[in-house]
Amino acid sequence: MSQSTTTTGGTTLSIATGLRGRLTARHLPRRLTQLYVGLTLYGISSALLVRGGLGLEPWGVLHQGLAERTGLTIGVVSIIVGAAVLLLWVPLRQRPGLGTVSNVFVIGVAMDGTLAMVPEVQAFAVRIPLLALGIVLNGVATGLYIAARFGPGPRDGLMTGLHRLTGRSIRLVRTAIEIAVVATGFLLGGSVGVGTVLYALAIGPLAQFFLRRFAVPEEDASSTVVASGTPEQAILRP
Template sequence: MQQKLKFIPHTKWTATSLWSLEYPSLSMLFFSLIIVGIGEGVLLLSNLGSAPWTTLSQGIAIQGGFSVGWASFFISCAVMLAWLPLRLKMGIATLLNVVVIAFFLGLTTSCAPVPHTLICRFIYALIGVLLFGIGTAFYLTCHQGAGPRDGLMVGLCQRFHWKVAVVRTTIEVSVCLLGWLLGGVVGIGTLLFALSIGWVVQVTLLLIARSPFILEDKPV
């Protein structure tokens, strides 16, 4: 069996390897990534600001004179290069992260009603952050790799034994600040995401670790 990360709980759906095709792990992986995609879509529909990494993509696109899509691609490549000293490995979740989240992000923004009042937009942003964080925590418990940005968080937590909330918040706030300095758009939703997503992920991991699904007692 692959070596599991100590700060991420071991559950009944935890896979035996990074590329194993087991029904429990794959079903949870798909379900949780769908939740992440819906959460990102709901956050986008709130029109209160995008996620910090999107803000950075906007800033780099403005400075580089190319599209946000290409900027996001370049960022993903650069982040994955940072995986090397952290000794992270790709898994099936790394690939599905890109495809599944993108599909349900687009589906959500196309099908979900658009909020118009400020309170509804704020509720959308709050729900989006919660869904994104909860989905992230659950897909990581499959232990089949992580997306480029989540992998950076996982690698730093594993290497330096720091708390998920501290690492994720530091990354998101730094990315948000850099994106803003480069000309990206920052809104209330952007700040809400940057300051709270790490705590949502950590609390969810802690709750999973204390649930009947846990197989080994691993601290978050």
């Protein structure tokens, strides 16, 4: 039995898959499609949360705060932060995969592209649906790219690396990182609000639901279950 764990919005999940078989080359086109569609949708969903203006996901708060201070676009900031976090993998002896490197660039480009096409809005009658759509779409995106199984996102690799280095629980390490990220982003001018709370509450169940739907079948694998995971497993998230 092998597991891949994801921590999304406060919930630790794992894709626990019977690995009597394994993914084969015939699944590669589907996995690549899921990876890049998922990462693109993740960037789009993050942009919708920005346009909703009711609060962003934790790392989005930091990205927006840095964008406010530097004058760079939030997508470019996301790429820079992702690359910087990826550099921290070196002393932590983490191994990046195709999904890890793609995560850094695709999400940021998709965010900026979406923000260029979706105008700012003021009316709550529009902002609330944007928030809801952004959160749900983020859950879809998470299920797609994690189920593709091309490696963890930079921020989750940092999390698991610190877990191994410090011996602290994955939950404690994750909580400490995201509190620091949100606090720093807020002080820099990032948006923290009801959307941040709703994202934290909803993304775990949404990701769990869509992970089931998008799991790639394996050779001789009888079933795929999404359940609570162990800290030692690889974390797959942007």
